[in-house]
Amino acid sequence: MVKDENAGKQDAPERINFNAVAVKWQKKWAEAAIFKAKEDSKKKKYYVLEMYPYPSASYLHMGHVRNYTIGDAYARFKRMQGFNVLYPMGYDSFGLPAETAAKKEGIHPRKYADDAMKKIMEYQKALGNSYDWDRVLYSHDPDYIKWNQYFFIKLLEKGLAYRKKAPVNWCECCQSVLANEEAEGGKCWRCDKEVVKKDLSQWFYKITAYADRLLEDLKKIDWPEKIKVMQENWIGKSYGTEIDFEIDDEKWSIFTTRPDTIYGVTFMVISALHPRLLELTDAKHKPEVEAFIRKCQKVRTPEEIEALEKEGVFIGKYAINPINNEEVPVYAGNFVLADYGCGMVMAVPAHDQRDFEFAKKYKIPVRVVINSPMFDLNAEKMSRAYTSEGSLINSGEFNGSASYDAINEITQHLEKTGKGRKTIQYKIKDWMISRQRYWGTPIPIIHCPQCGVVVVPYKDLPVLLPDKVDFNAAENPLLSSKEFLEVKCPKCGGQAHRETDTMGGFVDSSWYFLRYCDNKNKDKPFDADKVNYWMPVDQYVGGAEHAVMHLIYARFFVKALQDLGFVKFDEPFSKLFNQGILYKDGAKMSKSKGNIVTQDQIAKLYGIDTARFFLMFLAAPDKTMEWDDKTIEGTYRFLVKVYRMITEKKIVDKNIKNQESKTHKAIKEVTENIESFDYNIALIKIMDLANYLNSKEEISRKAAETLLLLLSPFTPHIAEELWEKIGNKDFISIAKWPAYDEKKIDEKLEAGEELYEKIRKDIISLQELTGIIKPNKVVFILPDNWKYSFIKELKKEMEKTRNAGELIKALCAKDKTHAKLIANFVPKFVKNPDKIPMVVLSAAEEKKALDDCIAGLEKEFKTKFEIVAEKESKHEKAANAMPGKPAIIFE
RNA sequence: GCGGGCGUGCCGGAGUGGCCAAACGGGACAGACUCAAGAUCUGUUGGCUUAGUGCCUACGCAGGUUCGAAACCUGUCGCCCGCACCA
Numbered sequence: 001m002v003k004d005e006n007a008g009k010q011d012a013p014e015r016i017n018f019n020a021v022a023v024k025w026q027k028k029w030a031e032a033a034i035f036k037a038k039e040d041s042k043k044k045k046y047y048v049l050e051m052y053p054y055p056s057a058s059y060l061h062m063g064h065v066r067n068y069t070i071g072d073a074y075a076r077f078k079r080m081q082g083f084n085v086l087y088p089m090g091y092d093s094f095g096l097p098a099e100t101a102a103k104k105e106g107i108h109p110r111k112y113a114d115d116a117m118k119k120i121m122e123y124q125k126a127l128g129n130s131y132d133w134d135r136v137l138y139s140h141d142p143d144y145i146k147w148n149q150y151f152f153i154k155l156l157e158k159g160l161a162y163r164k165k166a167p168v169n170w171c172e173c174c175q176s177v178l179a180n181e182e183a184e185g186g187k188c189w190r191c192d193k194e195v196v197k198k199d200l201s202q203w204f205y206k207i208t209a210y211a212d213r214l215l216e217d218l219k220k221i222d223w224p225e226k227i228k229v230m231q232e233n234w235i236g237k238s239y240g241t242e243i244d245f246e247i248d249d250e251k252w253s254i255f256t257t258r259p260d261t262i263y264g265v266t267f268m269v270i271s272a273l274h275p276r277l278l279e280l281t282d283a284k285h286k287p288e289v290e291a292f293i294r295k296c297q298k299v300r301t302p303e304e305i306e307a308l309e310k311e312g313v314f315i316g317k318y319a320i321n322p323i324n325n326e327e328v329p330v331y332a333g334n335f336v337l338a339d340y341g342c343g344m345v346m347a348v349p350a351h352d353q354r355d356f357e358f359a360k361k362y363k364i365p366v367r368v369v370i371n372s373p374m375f376d377l378n379a380e381k382m383s384r385a386y387t388s389e390g391s392l393i394n395s396g397e398f399n400g401s402a403s404y405d406a407i408n409e410i411t412q413h414l415e416k417t418g419k420g421r422k423t424i425q426y427k428i429k430d431w432m433i434s435r436q437r438y439w440g441t442p443i444p445i446i447h448c449p450q451c452g453v454v455v456v457p458y459k460d461l462p463v464l465l466p467d468k469v470d471f472n473a474a475e476n477p478l479l480s481s482k483e484f485l486e487v488k489c490p491k492c493g494g495q496a497h498r499e500t501d502t503m504g505g506f507v508d509s510s511w512y513f514l515r516y517c518d519n520k521n522k523d524k525p526f527d528a529d530k531v532n533y534w535m536p537v538d539q540y541v542g543g544a545e546h547a548v549m550h551l552i553y554a555r556f557f558v559k560a561l562q563d564l565g566f567v568k569f570d571e572p573f574s575k576l577f578n579q580g581i582l583y584k585d586g587a588k589m590s591k592s593k594g595n596i597v598t599q600d601q602i603a604k605l606y607g608i609d610t611a612r613f614f615l616m617f618l619a620a621p622d623k624t625m626e627w628d629d630k631t632i633e634g635t636y637r638f639l640v641k642v643y644r645m646i647t648e649k650k651i652v653d654k655n656i657k658n659q660e661s662k663t664h665k666a667i668k669e670v671t672e673n674i675e676s677f678d679y680n681i682a683l684i685k686i687m688d689l690a691n692y693l694n695s696k697e698e699i700s701r702k703a704a705e706t707l708l709l710l711l712s713p714f715t716p717h718i719a720e721e722l723w724e725k726i727g728n729k730d731f732i733s734i735a736k737w738p739a740y741d742e743k744k745i746d747e748k749l750e751a752g753e754e755l756y757e758k759i760r761k762d763i764i765s766l767q768e769l770t771g772i773i774k775p776n777k778v779v780f781i782l783p784d785n786w787k788y789s790f791i792k793e794l795k796k797e798m799e800k801t802r803n804a805g806e807l808i809k810a811l812c813a814k815d816k817t818h819a820k821l822i823a824n825f826v827p828k829f830v831k832n833p834d835k836i837p838m839v840v841l842s843a844a845e846e847k848k849a850l851d852d853c854i855a856g857l858e859k860e861f862k863t864k865f866e867i868v869a870e871k872e873s874k875h876e877k878a879a880n881a882m883p884g885k886p887a888i889i890f891e
Numbered sequence: 892g893c894g895g896g897c898g899u900g901c902c903g904g905a906g907u908g909g910c911c912a913a914a915c916g917g918g919a920c921a922g923a924c925u926c927a928a929g930a931u932c933u934g935u936u937g938g939c940u941u942a943g944u945g946c947c948u949a950c951g952c953a954g955g956u957u958c959g960a961a962a963c964c965u966g967u968c969g970c971c972c973g974c975a976c977c978a
């Protein structure tokens with residue numbers, strides 16, 4: 001039989017149009033402006049922020065919906081908890097895609113960006129997120145550009161911005177600089193020719209000046225460990241020794257973490273890309289070296305680098321080892337980084353794997369200077385470098401020292417002779433902000449033939465992009481605009497030209513979160529009081545892919561602004577949450593993979609709240625999760641159930657004890673779960689509560705309202721609609737988050753309900769097993785065994801100790817036959833002596849609890865029930881009965 | 892190579908020392924309702940079973956700690972993610 005999967009969807013009259021509900025409330029929220037954030041509140045502030053998106057898409061897919069919902073649920077939760085919440089949205093609207101579109105489709109990047117923004121905003125609004133839409137900002141806004149340039153100048157004045165030559169991706173064929181994305185795989189995206197590294201003047205922000213603070217302050221912030229570790233590695237602090245070797249009577253320093261191996265140096269290697277390599281090279285060897293440099297200039301993919309064999313050429317020079325005045329040959333090599341350390345290394349083949357490979361290839365001697373404590377090393381027979389610790393040999397006066405100690409001893413020795421010193425190296429490099437592109441913030445600099453590099457005066461800001469440029473120009477389109485290029489020098493008034501580099505997008509995103517605090521300020525980038533009120537961001541939400549880019553730049557920027565006196569804090573984001581990636585068909589959901597499910601599709605079918613709920617329910621927000629078309633049906637069913645329950649069931653204005661207890665327990669758990677981003681667990685608890693209430697004839701108003709309040713961060717529209725339907729006039733979105741009272745959580749009541757449920761299930765399964773649907777009589781046999789006396793015994797023992805292990809041992813010694821039961825029950829008492837439900841009851845109390853159930857059970861099963869004490873029972877199985885659950889017999 | 896994480900039932904995914912054969916959802920199966928289907932409701936869904944508050948097997952694999960382990964430790968295999976010739 002073929003099932004029509006859509007049959008139900010099409011003609012099921014009970015299908016509720018959650019879409020109309022969403023539209024209705026989005027309109028009302030906007031009209032009442034309830035999500036507007038104000039500084040003058042008496043309430044404690046809370047700043048929730050999602051990383052502002054690049055406005056590219058013509059749709060949002062479920063991956064986006066998931067990300068935005070994580071933040072929105074949190075913002076709503078905090079708002080309801082009584083915080084003064086700032087939750088803004090903006091757009092990272094500068095960048096390459098807009099420019100590429102301009103090139104391909106002839107659309108101006110500004111139009112492209114404006115259109116995309118309009119679209120994405122529309123989609124975001126349809127999500128029902130509680131953004132303060134009055135605070136929208138975007139990076140190509142002339143106001144934003146102005147302050148972006150303003151900060152550039154401030155940093156320049158402080159010496160934190162500078163210009164120097166640096167290698168960039170260069171395509172000889174197109175005569176153009178390429179962004180990294182355009183040079184993927186070492187080939188030009190346009191002409192497919194090989195790309196080379198070329199030195200050009202570039203602008204930098206001096207992030208290295210903050211390396212230590214960036215590292216240290218990681219301790220202060222509550223971020224995922226993974227991100228912190230990535231930043232630590234990126235900053236890459238290492239302690240070592242700088243040692244001066246002499247080449248041609250000139251001092252050439254190198255950096256090493258292993259000065260203890262200095263007697264093992266048999267050659268030196270200078271990076272093939274070292275700026276002074278040719279200067280150092282012997283005339284005779286120049287052609288060879290030059291050819292080698294060209295070979296090394298090709299941009300390579302990480303895979304190629306991995307597979308790359310260590311290679312080099314002798315440059316005809318010798319270096320003098322400062323420790324023993326030995327002469328060793330100097331090579332240019334492809335495995336030494338030009339921009340780390342000094343761009344040159346001392347090579348110790350016996351104790352460094354790279355040096356070892358190089359030495360073997362070029363038949364350079366290997367000299368063992370660290371001997372292994374386990375075996376004697378033999379330079380001739382070694383198949384790989386020995387990089388562990390050991391004791392020094394062949395090392396003059398240091399022979400016999402442990403390598404660990406020798407690091408200091410040798411460094412101190414070199415310090416005395418002035419040939420070396422302790423030093424710290426960082427891997428992090430200064431942040432190159434220059435882009436040879438059109439669609440970015442122009443760098444506010446003028447080049448004057450008379451005065452040199454001149455800063456654009458503050459009063460002339462912003463320097464805006466010219467509209468008419470040739471986007472198909474091979475190089476930076478800005479160079480095609482005379483109107484932009486030609487200016488008068490602000491200093492001498494002579495003819496000068498503008499800097500054509502623009503800033504990379506990460507500059508924009510390094511302070512946008514500050515501008516949200518005061519996004520309309522015309523006189524200043526922001527008002528200090530406002531920023532100091534809202535900042536730092538209390539909860540930042542975004543992808544882990546920004547770990548060492550945006551997240552480190554923004555930290556640097558804030559520290560620099562602190563030093564410049566703009567802000568009073570030194571970390572922008574107190575807490576960070578990384579959302580997981582959404583997969584479909586085994587791959588990350590993305591347009592390029594073609595495996596997307598769009599917001600539209602799902603909203604049309606189920607309403608946006610269903611999508612929100614489902615995305616938060618299926619997996620913890622920080623885990624990768626797989627989209628599943630089928631499972632969302634279940635979520636929809638649940639929401640329909642809630643809708644029916646609230647609109648159709650009897651809501652009563654009285655207090656119902658059991659419901660009150662359940663409700664307070666749910667509040668407690670859900671609140672904790674949301675706080676810690678365990679949204680999936682929170683939703684399970686909410687479902688539990690809903691299902692429980694749904695099983696009752698009537699629902700207390702308090703319980704119904706609580707359910708809606710708990711639900712509202714996740715399904716705000718439906719919650720709002722139902723809130724209104726049960727007679728509330730205000731918005732649930734700004735209603736008070738329910739408080740719980742520990743005293744209202746009545747474990748005994750819960751236990752009573754549980755008992756009822758257990759018995760009910762037992763009766764049903766007995767019905768199935770025996771085939772007796774309607775027994776004449778159901779008999780409960782109350783236990784009257786060792787258990788009650790065991791409890792007394794236990795209480796006695798517990799006065800002596802609360803250690804579960806000891807208690808079990810003690811009790812088992814007295815009663816070996818019940819060892820297993822003892823082990824099972826003891827720990828529960830130890831953990832929670834007051835709250836163990838049925839077990840602590842006496843036989844009489846237990847009978848009473850049972851009595852309480854019977855009325856309901858008799859009604860439900862339409863049968864007589866009877867309670868019999870074990871002694872009076874003629875049934876054998878009664879012997880097994882335990883307190884907390886009587887044996888059940890049909891008669 | 893270095894760093895981070897993960898491995899649970901038919902599936903997604905909870906659970907990090909004791910009411911765990913394992914939440915919640917999906918799927919499957921059975922029953923109720925219905926002329927029927929859908930929707931809804933109820934139950935079952937590791938094996939054995941004398942049906943029990945029972946036994947056995949199970950949370951990648953192998954050991955260990957503990958009265959007790961899916962959870963803690965050690966080793967091992969497999970997968971994912973980041974960084975990567977950093978001297």
